[in-house]
Amino acid sequence: MSAAAAAAFFDEMNIPDGGVRAGYEAISEWLKQAPRELLVNRKLEAEHFFRRIGITFNVYGDNQGTERLIPFDIVPRVLTAAEWQKLVRGLEQRVKALNAFVADSYNGREIVAAGIVPEELILQNPAFQPEMTDFMPPGGIHVHIAGIDIVRVDADTFYVLEDNARTPSGVSYMLENREAMMRLMPELFGSLRVAPVDNYPDALLETLRSVAPRSASRDPTVVLLTPGPFNSAYYEHSFLADKMGVELVEGRDLLVRDNVVYMRTTEGPRRVDVIYRRIDDEYLDPIAFNPGSMLGVPGLMSAYKAGNVTISNAIGTGVGDDKAIYSYMPEIIEFYLGEKPLLSNVPTHRCREPEALRYVLSRLHELVVKEVNGSGGYGMLVGPHATKAERDTFAAKLKAHPDDFIAQPTLALSTVPCFVDSGLAPRHVDLRPYVLCGADGVRCVPGGLTRVALKEGSLVVNSSQGGGTKDTWVVET
Amino acid sequence: MLSRMADNLYWLSRYTERAENLARILHVAQRLAALPSAYAGASNEWESAIATAACADEFKALYPDGATRENVIRYIVDSPTNPSSIKACIETARSNARAVRTGITSEMWEILNEGWNEMRGIEFDGISQSALTQFLQRVQQMSLRFDGAAYRTMLRSDQYWFQRLGTFIERADNMARLLDVKYHLLLPEKEPVGGGLDYFQWSSILRSVNALTSYHWVYRENVKPWLVADFLILRPEQPRSLISCYMALNDYLDQIAERYGRQGPAQHIARSTTARLQNADMDQIFQSGLHEFLVEFIEDNNRLGAAITQQYLS
Numbered sequence: 001m002s003a004a005a006a007a008a009f010f011d012e013m014n015i016p017d018g019g020v021r022a023g024y025e026a027i028s029e030w031l032k033q034a035p036r037e038l039l040v041n042r043k044l045e046a047e048h049f050f051r052r053i054g055i056t057f058n059v060y061g062d063n064q065g066t067e068r069l070i071p072f073d074i075v076p077r078v079l080t081a082a083e084w085q086k087l088v089r090g091l092e093q094r095v096k097a098l099n100a101f102v103a104d105s106y107n108g109r110e111i112v113a114a115g116i117v118p119e120e121l122i123l124q125n126p127a128f129q130p131e132m133t134d135f136m137p138p139g140g141i142h143v144h145i146a147g148i149d150i151v152r153v154d155a156d157t158f159y160v161l162e163d164n165a166r167t168p169s170g171v172s173y174m175l176e177n178r179e180a181m182m183r184l185m186p187e188l189f190g191s192l193r194v195a196p197v198d199n200y201p202d203a204l205l206e207t208l209r210s211v212a213p214r215s216a217s218r219d220p221t222v223v224l225l226t227p228g229p230f231n232s233a234y235y236e237h238s239f240l241a242d243k244m245g246v247e248l249v250e251g252r253d254l255l256v257r258d259n260v261v262y263m264r265t266t267e268g269p270r271r272v273d274v275i276y277r278r279i280d281d282e283y284l285d286p287i288a289f290n291p292g293s294m295l296g297v298p299g300l301m302s303a304y305k306a307g308n309v310t311i312s313n314a315i316g317t318g319v320g321d322d323k324a325i326y327s328y329m330p331e332i333i334e335f336y337l338g339e340k341p342l343l344s345n346v347p348t349h350r351c352r353e354p355e356a357l358r359y360v361l362s363r364l365h366e367l368v369v370k371e372v373n374g375s376g377g378y379g380m381l382v383g384p385h386a387t388k389a390e391r392d393t394f395a396a397k398l399k400a401h402p403d404d405f406i407a408q409p410t411l412a413l414s415t416v417p418c419f420v421d422s423g424l425a426p427r428h429v430d431l432r433p434y435v436l437c438g439a440d441g442v443r444c445v446p447g448g449l450t451r452v453a454l455k456e457g458s459l460v461v462n463s464s465q466g467g468g469t470k471d472t473w474v475v476e477t
Numbered sequence: 478m479l480s481r482m483a484d485n486l487y488w489l490s491r492y493t494e495r496a497e498n499l500a501r502i503l504h505v506a507q508r509l510a511a512l513p514s515a516y517a518g519a520s521n522e523w524e525s526a527i528a529t530a531a532c533a534d535e536f537k538a539l540y541p542d543g544a545t546r547e548n549v550i551r552y553i554v555d556s557p558t559n560p561s562s563i564k565a566c567i568e569t570a571r572s573n574a575r576a577v578r579t580g581i582t583s584e585m586w587e588i589l590n591e592g593w594n595e596m597r598g599i600e601f602d603g604i605s606q607s608a609l610t611q612f613l614q615r616v617q618q619m620s621l622r623f624d625g626a627a628y629r630t631m632l633r634s635d636q637y638w639f640q641r642l643g644t645f646i647e648r649a650d651n652m653a654r655l656l657d658v659k660y661h662l663l664l665p666e667k668e669p670v671g672g673g674l675d676y677f678q679w680s681s682i683l684r685s686v687n688a689l690t691s692y693h694w695v696y697r698e699n700v701k702p703w704l705v706a707d708f709l710i711l712r713p714e715q716p717r718s719l720i721s722c723y724m725a726l727n728d729y730l731d732q733i734a735e736r737y738g739r740q741g742p743a744q745h746i747a748r749s750t751t752a753r754l755q756n757a758d759m760d761q762i763f764q765s766g767l768h769e770f771l772v773e774f775i776e777d778n779n780r781l782g783a784a785i786t787q788q789y790l791s
Contacts, residue, residue, distance in 0.1 A: 053583065054575070054590045229576050238578035248579045253479050264480045266635060266789045267737050 010154045010414040011426050012077065023078040023475045026191045031075065031417070031424060039074065039419050042184045046072050049180050055172065055235050071468035072177060073418045074184060077429060077450040081195070084446055084474045087150070087158060087433065090343030092442045093333060095146045095435045098165055100336035102142040102320040106132045116331050125325075126373060127166075127318025129281060131288060135305055139211040139439035142314035145204070145276075146435045147171075147449075150343070152414040159346045159411065160329070161430060165321035166313060167278050170449045171434050172236035175200060175243075177471040178447070195446035195474040200434070201243035203445060207438035208274045211310050216273035222246045223263060225254070225277040227295045237278050251279075256299030259306040274310045275300075281315050323372045323406045324350065347409060351402040360407040361398065364391045367407045369398065382459060384410050413459055416470065418452060428453045430461050431472065446474040482580045483639040484790040489573040489581075490627075490643030493589070496566035497620030498651040499553055500613040502526050505685040507610065510546060512677060523549040528658045532559060550609065555601045563616060564601075567593055581640070582630040585623060592619040635736060638729040639789070645729075646782050649722035650775060655685065656709055657771040660702075679705055686717050706767060707759045719774065723751040726781070733789070743784040750777045 013024040020028040031039075050069050079087070104111050105122045112119045122128055147168030149161040178197050182189055205222065212220035226237035228250050241248035253263050254272065262269035277284065283293040288301035303309050319325065325332075327348040333341045349356040349367075360367060364383050371379040381394045398405055415426035433448035450470040451461035461467040506526040523544040527536050530553055539558065540548040555564040571593040574586055592615070599612060624644065631637040659682050679700040683689040688708065689700075695714060696704050710719045727747050734740035762770045 051594065052587050052591060054586065229572065234575070235578075238575075242579040247479055247482075248577075249479060250481065253481050266478050266480055266483045266639075266733075 009412050009426065009428070010152065012152070012414050012416045012429075014417070014426075022477045023080045023473075026188060027076060027078065030185075030188055036423070042074050043419060046074055046180050046184055049183065050176070053176065055176050055239075070173065070463045071454055072180065073427075073452055073454070073468055073470045074181075075417050075419055075424070075470065076181060076185075076188075076473045077416045077431075077452075077470045078473045078475050079431075080477045081446075081474055082477070084195075087343070088444050088446075090158075090160075090341070091148055091433055091435050091444055093337060093339060093342050094148060094160065094163070094329070095143065095437050095442065097329070097333040097336050098146065098163060098320045099141055099143050099437060101325075101332050102165070102314070102317050103136065103140065104336070105319045106316065107134060107136060111332065111335055114335065116335055117325070117328050121324050121328075122319055125319050125322060127281070127316065127322060129316030131301060131305075132314070132316040137211070137304075137314045138213045138307065138310045141211055141437055141439065142317050143320065144207055144211060144312045144314075144437050146437065147432045148435060150431045150433065151346075151411055152429075152431075153412050154414075158343060160326075160343050161346060162323070163321040163326060163329070164432075165317045167280070168432070168434065169233045169236055169278075170432060170451075171200060172239045173469050174434070174445075174447060174449045174472070175239070177449075177469055181471040192473070193476040195476075197445045197447045200445045201240060203436055203443045204240065204276075205244040205246070206440070207436040207443060208276055208310075208312055210438035210440040211312065212273045213307050213310050215308050220273035221271060222274040222276065223249045223254075223272050225249055225251070225275050225279055225297075227251075227279050227283070231278075233278065240276075246276075251293075251295045251297050254297040254300070256297060256303050259299070259303045259308055261297070261300065261303050261309045272309060274312060276312045281318070284311070284315065323348075323370055324352070324403075327406060346411060349407040351398060351405040351407060356407075357398070357402045360405075361395055363407075364395060366410060368410050369394060369405055369407045372404050372406060382410065385459075410459070416450075416452070418454065418468075418470075420454065420456075425456070427456075428459050428461070429470065447472040478580070478635050478639075480790055482577050483635065484786070485573045485577040486580050486636060486640045487643035487785070487790060489570050489577070490640050491647040492566040492570040492573070493620050493623050494644050494647040495561060495651065496563050496570065497617050498648075498655075499530055499561075499563045499566070500616040500620075501685045501687070502529050502655070503550065503553055504610070504613045504617075505681045506549070507606075507613075508684070509677065509681055525658055526553065529655050530561070531654055532561060535559065550604075551601075554609075554612075564596060567596055567616070567619075580636050582626065584626040584630045588619060588622045588626055592616070635733055638733050641729045642726060642785060645722045645725045646778060646785075648717060649719055649726075649778050652686065652709060652717055652719060652722070653771050653775050653778065655682065656706060657768060657775075660706075660767055660771075676700060682709075688715060688717065691715065703759055703763065706762070710762070711754065711757060711759065720751070720754040723747065723754055727751050730785075741784070741788045743781060743788050746777065746781045746784050750774075750781065 013021060013028060015021060047069065050072060101111065109119065109122065111117050112122065143165045145168060147164040147170065149164065150158050151161050152158050174197055208222045209220050222244070223246055224237055224241040226234060226248055228234065238248055247263060249263055255262050255264065255269065261272045263272050279295050282290045283295045285296045285298060285300040286293045287298050304311050326345065327350050329345055330341045333339060349360050351357045351360055360369065367383045369381040369383070381390065383391065413428040413430065416429050417424045418427040429450050429452045431448050431450050433444060436443040450472045452468050452470050453459055453461045454468045455466050458466065503526060506522045509522040521544055523546055526549055527533050527544050536552055539552065552559055553562055556562050559565065571589045574581055574589050578586060595615065627640055631640065679702060680689055682705055683692050683700065686709065692700065692708055695708065695712065698704060708715050708718065712718050713720050713724060715721060730744045730747050734744050
């Protein structure tokens, strides 16, 4: 990318005329005086740190069973406390509305009656679980843990790119990145007031305990349900269980007797009240869902519906976070909360609407087209970066299944300097803050996971496609 | 705690301990094989290494041309068909540790993970003598550090006790096998022992369990076969002796029983084996046959392992 092209993007640290934005002063100063070897060393140290603690992910389809490190960039990404305050208000509002929408989707569907969201978008959504109809989970909350993906395009504009209301991952990186930075850059922490994030596991545990079923004692037993060590996010599962001080269980460790869930322990069966599950809906219970699932617990769904256990997030929350529903979020917020949305959506064309489809087909070269149910950056077309042949193939797919796609303008994602082979260079970033929603209120730890597209000019931040991470600092200015 | 976690902790420790013992066996075999035959006798050190590692049958099937240095090292260090090779032990220990990250401390995990990462960087094909020696030393160090980290950093709760049970069951088993094999090789029925020829062989047994120096402190005598057996079976001062292992096993099983408010077959078996060791004396053992004694001990030890599994781990 040429310097001129780079200048077209909003850089979060450097102002085009040469100054530095608020919050970044000390970092910029430090980077300027640090010799290159020092940066190289810190980068190596960081790698060594992550390798040693074993924070790795497994790549699917890679039958070597390799555990890989997600690349980590040593330059922190900064948000000022004022920017963060604004974001948090928008995030809380959004997650409240998301919860109201999921609850309504399974109980009455007032929003359909009001003519705002088409009923088929709920009922025909692959994530819709008929089993959940007319059922309200303990505390009336479905989405206890949400990860909201946010991008920035200029000094004042943040967009929500995507809501994650199923089992959002990545929070261990937020915590371990901070741990690494505190070891690597003690001099910066000495001169800046960076808001801490390490209370996240406590906040998560409090949230989970607050939604325990009524049958639970005053000291409810929480467990984290993992698919096991071969899952790509296993490190995170064990990390969170450890930090919360709860058992990390696999399906085979749990059993259901008389609609009550127990875990097998060295002292015999012990009752379980809250399950923070990191297994997808369809694998949770071979009786209720996928009968071939070896990961789940037979009878779990019936224990859940008997009100004897809380599953977190609730089953079927995927109706609230797919890309088709996403485009209705502004209306959803207004409908349930009677408030104007504080965080904007990216303008979105629903290809299911004929007029939008025509527009999208005529502008493929400048739009990003996404599959409604896709994730991980797979199944999407980045128009400006695609070849003519790629666009033509995609156009055919679009015409055949317009319902499966939405399109958005190519956003001028903000950049933050990264330390790459050629030195410091701007790279595009996004941000995933984590929002916790319990019966006792909403919690949001100041920070989140900053993902960065390490390839020059790339806009895809997913770790499966060459993305890396940065520590995110909320700084008092 | 979860039964699966207890099971993982138990086996994690067994495999770490086993890796260390295998490394010691090879280390000693290397030393002996390097001696002129006038000092070391005519026995094949590599054969005895295989016998001690309890894998003679599979080995013979795999290498009909016999126990050469290369074959034995290959097989014990990194053979893909040997589930108890050092490499497999470390792999299994690490994957068990990974499955119970919440059950061990980060210090313990980092030691295993580091050892595993280091091992992956080694090319065992045609490995040089010095690189092999270094690797074997690293394995022993890893096990020592792991043991120390467990001792110094784990909460004294059932997680610690199950971790400990694995260590001591494995240690007792390995020690009994080592003694059994060596006595077979070294104590021909009618030959007098104690001459200069077998001195290195006897001291090698002690060396392989890191007990040569302490032997001298306890007995202030030359290395003598019956004293070596006494030291490694009946002396509570020797931390790897069978009786030490069983005193520890008893202790941890009692703590578990107390915490859980009930005891079972595991406690009974451990107690009776310990009592038998406490009441034994070396003369009697030799009279009724050391081999028979050790074989019976290994069986009892296995019974205890099975009882622990049955009572707590499944």
